[in-house]
Amino acid sequence: MSPSPADFLELRRLTSMLSEVTRAHLMRSGLELGLFAALAEPVRETQLIERLGLAPELAAAWLRAADAHGLIDRCSEPSDAYRTSRHVRWLLESPDSESLIALLDQSLLTYAPQFDALPGLIRGGNRPTFRGGPPAQRAAAIARLLEPRALEVLSKVPGVHDARSVLDIGCGYGTYLSGLLCRYRDAHGVGVEIDPDVGELARQQLIDAGVSRRAEIRIGDFMEIGLEVGTFDLALLNNNLYYFPPDRHYELLTRAHRKLAVGGVIAIQVPIATSRFLPRVAGLTRTTTALDLFLRSHANLYGLPDLAPLHDTLREAGFGDIGEVNILPGGSFRYVWARKSALDRPEGDPRIGSPDAP
Numbered sequence: 183m184s185p186s187p188a189d190f191l192e193l194r195r196l197t198s199m200l201s202e203v204t205r206a207h208l209m210r211s212g213l214e215l216g217l218f219a220a221l222a223e224p225v226r227e228t229q230l231i232e233r234l235g236l237a238p239e240l241a242a243a244w245l246r247a248a249d250a251h252g253l254i255d256r257c258s259e260p261s262d263a264y265r266t267s268r269h270v271r272w273l274l275e276s277p278d279s280e281s282l283i284a285l286l287d288q289s290l291l292t293y294a295p296q297f298d299a300l301p302g303l304i305r306g307g308n309r310p311t312f313r314g315g316p317p318a319q320r321a322a323a324i325a326r327l328l329e330p331r332a333l334e335v336l337s338k339v340p341g342v343h344d345a346r347s348v349l350d351i352g353c354g355y356g357t358y359l360s361g362l363l364c365r366y367r368d369a370h371g372v373g374v375e376i377d378p379d380v381g382e383l384a385r386q387q388l389i390d391a392g393v394s395r396r397a398e399i400r401i402g403d404f405m406e407i408g409l410e411v412g413t414f415d416l417a418l419l420n421n422n423l424y425y426f427p428p429d430r431h432y433e434l435l436t437r438a439h440r441k442l443a444v445g446g447v448i449a450i451q452v453p454i455a456t457s458r459f460l461p462r463v464a465g466l467t468r469t470t471t472a473l474d475l476f477l478r479s480h481a482n483l484y485g486l487p488d489l490a491p492l493h494d495t496l497r498e499a500g501f502g503d504i505g506e507v508n509i510l511p512g513g514s515f516r517y518v519w520a521r522k523s524a525l526d527r528p529e530g531d532p533r534i535g536s537p538d539a540p
């Protein structure tokens with residue numbers, strides 16, 4: 183029986199989905215082998231294979247598949263020559279090329295194996311521990327895509343423009359702290375990072391950005407490390423709320439509150455899995471829901487936060503004014519900010535397990 187038009191359409195959807203997966207693999211292998219760079223100008227198949235020392239039959243099959251998937255174009259003259267397609271040239275020549283390639287690698291090398299394990303995990307299997315390393319480095323490279331815009335938006339958060347003392351909690355590679363100190367030449371900063379290797383790279387980042395005299399990186403767990411109390415004008419929590427279990431958010435935010443001076447502000451950068459119109463049509467609802475699923479499929483990471491409980495916890499932790507600014511239209515990435523309007527409550531809060539080090 184021949185398929186109905188509706189069957190045909192659905193079959194087409196399914197095969198398109200699968201060919202996008204193949205296309206992504208072809209893209210990644212072409213990048214890793216240097217094939218796209220070698221095909222910046224038209225090159226004959228045999229020359230290419232010889233120049234790169236490739237297995238002829240397999241390389242020829244890759245070329246045919248990459249051509250069929252729109253990654254390279256077969257030339258009209260000579261007809262056995264290929265050239266990188268416009269889309270791949272755009273990727274390689276973009277100023278954000280490194281971040282865009284990290285996006286591709288993250289999807290294929292980090293998300294795909296994790297999502298492959300989902301049936302077992304959803305049935306209740308043990309979730310693996312997220313260990314940083316290359317997946318965290320790729321996540322950092324991807325985050326750079328949003329960073330200039332996030333820093334721009336951050337300047338609109340009340341109090342940020344005049345902040346002279348900045349605390350960057352979970353500062354990662356230090357690019358936000360250095361970016362902020364480059365913008366505000368009177369400001370000083372402290373970054374806290376739990377991973378010593380990452381913290382070392384953050385120190386180098388401060389040196390490279392020429393702001394190391396106004397900033398330092400302290401290695402340790404923010405939940406335990408000794409830090410000045412009541413001094414910071416701005417506390418940043420960029421892209422790391424989901425490293426802290428929700429039942430410790432109160433403790434985390436209370437601790438941050440104590441470090442701030444009265445009038446100081448906390449700014450929490452969070453992806454939000456919203457299905458509002460703009461994020462949905464821009465594909466960002468897919469991005470954030472996939473991130474949420476990826477996070478939750480680990481033993482030591484937690485899902486993206488819901489906004490109402492986050493606001494409630496900020497209030498419970500002692501913050502006064504609370505607001506939000508969108509980093510991307512539609513709010514799939516945003517800053518939730520809150521101001522410390524009064525002195526801290528007395529020490530000895532029963533909801534906080536360990537003492538809040540000075």
Ligand SMILES: C[S@@+](CC[C@H](N)C(=O)[O-])C[C@H]1O[C@@H](n2cnc3c(N)ncnc32)[C@H](O)[C@@H]1O
Pocket residue numbers: 321322325351352353354355356357358374375376377380402403404405419420421422425
């Ligand atoms: C996704 S990265 C974000 C880094 C940086 N804030 C940014 O946006 O580029 C999260 C970072 O928080 C750090 N981190 C997680 N838990 C922490 C804790 N309890 N204390 C200090 N750093 C922590 C991780 O090691 C990691 O470098």
